[in-house]
Amino acid sequence: MAASRLKLAILLSYAIFAVLLNSVGTVILQSIEHFHVDKIAASTLEGFKDLPIAIASFLLASFLPRFGYRRGMMAGLSLVGAACLLMPVLDSFWMTRLLFLAVGIGFALTKIGVYSFVGLLTDTPRGHASLLNVIEGVFMLGVLSGYWLFSAFIDAANPASPAWLGIYWWLAGACAVAVLLLLCSPYDESAAREAEPRSTREDFTAMLALAARALTLVFVLSIFLYVLIEQGIGSWLPTFNRELLGLSAPMSVQAASIFAVGLAAGRLAAGAALRRIGWYPLLTGCLVAMAVLILVALPLAEARHGAPVTSWVHAPIAAFVFPLIGLCMAPIYPALNSAILSAMPRTAQSAMVGLIVVFSALGGTTGSFIVGRTFALTGGTWAFYLLLVPIGGVFLAMRALERLVWIEAGQRT
Numbered sequence: 186m187a188a189s190r191l192k193l194a195i196l197l198s199y200a201i202f203a204v205l206l207n208s209v210g211t212v213i214l215q216s217i218e219h220f221h222v223d224k225i226a227a228s229t230l231e232g233f234k235d236l237p238i239a240i241a242s243f244l245l246a247s248f249l250p251r252f253g254y255r256r257g258m259m260a261g262l263s264l265v266g267a268a269c270l271l272m273p274v275l276d277s278f279w280m281t282r283l284l285f286l287a288v289g290i291g292f293a294l295t296k297i298g299v300y301s302f303v304g305l306l307t308d309t310p311r312g313h314a315s316l317l318n319v320i321e322g323v324f325m326l327g328v329l330s331g332y333w334l335f336s337a338f339i340d341a342a343n344p345a346s347p348a349w350l351g352i353y354w355w356l357a358g359a360c361a362v363a364v365l366l367l368l369c370s371p372y373d374e375s376a377a378r379e380a381e382p383r384s385t386r387e388d389f390t391a392m393l394a395l396a397a398r399a400l401t402l403v404f405v406l407s408i409f410l411y412v413l414i415e416q417g418i419g420s421w422l423p424t425f426n427r428e429l430l431g432l433s434a435p436m437s438v439q440a441a442s443i444f445a446v447g448l449a450a451g452r453l454a455a456g457a458a459l460r461r462i463g464w465y466p467l468l469t470g471c472l473v474a475m476a477v478l479i480l481v482a483l484p485l486a487e488a489r490h491g492a493p494v495t496s497w498v499h500a501p502i503a504a505f506v507f508p509l510i511g512l513c514m515a516p517i518y519p520a521l522n523s524a525i526l527s528a529m530p531r532t533a534q535s536a537m538v539g540l541i542v543v544f545s546a547l548g549g550t551t552g553s554f555i556v557g558r559t560f561a562l563t564g565g566t567w568a569f570y571l572l573l574v575p576i577g578g579v580f581l582a583m584r585a586l587e588r589l590v591w592i593e594a595g596q597r598t
Contacts (some may be wrong), residue, residue: 190370191255192306195299195321196362200256202295203327204334204356205265205288207445209234209416209553210423211335211438212281217424218344218434220278224424224561231420231553233282237289238546242297242539254298259367261291266360272472273350284353293542300538304526317526318455321519325449325511328419332442335437341495344434381513400589401537404525405544407582410575411517414475417556417572418446422508425565428535429486431493432505440500443508451515464520472580474513476573482507483566517579521586528590 213227246264249257268287272280303317334355340346422444428435456468486503494500522541529537552575 190366191302194258194363194366194370195302195320196347197366198262198295198361199299199320199324200327200330201262201356201363202264202288202292203324204331204520205269205284206234206292207328207419208331208335209285210420210441211332212285214423214427214434214437215339215344215349215419216278216281219347219349220281221345222278224557226278228420228554230282230285230555231416231557232550234285234289235416235546235550235553237286238293238296238549239543241290241293242542242546245293245297245539246568249294249297250301254301255367255370257294258298259364261294262360262364262367265291266357266364269353269357269360272353273347276347276350289546294548300522300526300541307548315457315460317523318452318459318516318519322449322453322455325445325452325515329445329449330443332438332445336438338440339435341433341435400525400528400586401540403582403585403589404521407516407521407579407586409542409544409548409551410578410582411514411521411563412545413552413555413573413575414579415448415514415518416549416553417552418510418569420553421556421565421568424560425486425569426504429565430501432500432504433493433495436494436497436500441503441508443505444511447509447511447513448515451512452519455516455520457488457512459516459523464516464524465583468517468520468583469580471513471517472517472576472583475510476576478507478510478513479569479573479576482510483569487566520584524590 209230212225213230216222216227218232245257264287270286272284299320300317303320307316335352338352339347340348419441422441423437426432426440427434430437430440432440455467482503485501485506490515525541526537549557555571556568559571
């Protein structure tokens with residue numbers, strides 16, 4: 186019963202952060218419309234989210250096992266709930282930046298807790314991979330719901346209206362519910378702590394030593410490049426839909442939800458598939474499919490000409506085809522994370538999760554910045570063509586990672 190309540194609390198907490206973290210694309214669009222900022226200024230929002238994730242993860246990953254993962258998650262959710270309450274009250278672009286700062290810190294605390302609990306709640310590598318894909322699948326369902334929730338608050342006739350800020354009252358309430366649920370879900374976390382207590386300095390030194398290993402370096406490179414791709418697409422897809430495909434502001438956000446649907450469906454399906462097949466052949470096929478889809482879908486967007494679109498009947502085919510890349514890329518992130526964590530002892534997993542969060546955050550910021558700058562200089566299609574380079578990089582890193590994980594698992598046995 187305790188484990189079931191904890192899983193529910195994890196899923197709810199992760200869904201809340203899914204809505205907020207992946208609202209960057211929508212908030213970029215609304216910052217341009219409502220706060221009248223330019224694309225360069227709007228692109229900084231990803232940094233206000235991701236850099237705090239990286240810094241907080243690096244500083245707190247070794248400390249959280251002693252403080253308690255559950256208490257860390259409660260602290261993060263409380264911070265984010267307070268920031269959500271301030272958004273509609275202060276109604277300014279600088280408050281938007283502070284919101285994402287709070288979301289970044291809160292997510293660092295929550296993700297380390299969630300990933301560490303997966304190790305406590307499962308006993309086998311395949312069980313670990315399956316549960317992690319389910320959790321990440323629910324995360325993507327949260328992303329999907331976020332697109333539609335935000336679009337419901339945007340005034341189609343007047344996108345500059347402050348009505349869209351009303352969503353934050355509801356998100357603050359959801360944070361409060363999640364905190365209460367975690368409060369009622371105690372769980373024994375001792376298996377994730379070292380048998381012999383270590384100082385914070387020793388824990389931090391151990392994490393730095395872990396980061397210097399060849400296995401870790403190859404892994405964080407693959408994670409960095411993958412998140413660069415995902416966030417580059419997710420952050421700028423609503424603006425791509427608005428400016429290149431001519432969709433209305435609410436439709437631009439709603440069309441971007443197809444990307445989230447693909448990510449959610451792909452991860453939930455991968456949760457079952459990874460019980461039967463290895464992660465390497467599955468992910469290789471995913472990378473090839475991503476590259477093919479980019480080369481097929483973007484010429485359709487370039488060929489689009491016509492009046493602004495206010496009805497789904499007249500939406501160009503590119504609005505439906507390109508976001509399907511989410512289905513192809515869905516299993517990559519959780520499968521890579523599961524492969525590395527399953528090859529390590531539980532006592533080392535918190536430090537590794539900290540590194541995962543750090544390099545995921547850096548990849549997200551880099552991806553949004555590169556795509557945003559390229560978008561502003563050359564247009565959206567070339568910005569997305571550029572993502573073929575990191576796709577190739579993920580493939581090369583993944584080949585090296587498979588061998589290193591196999592060696593690591595052999596040494597443990």
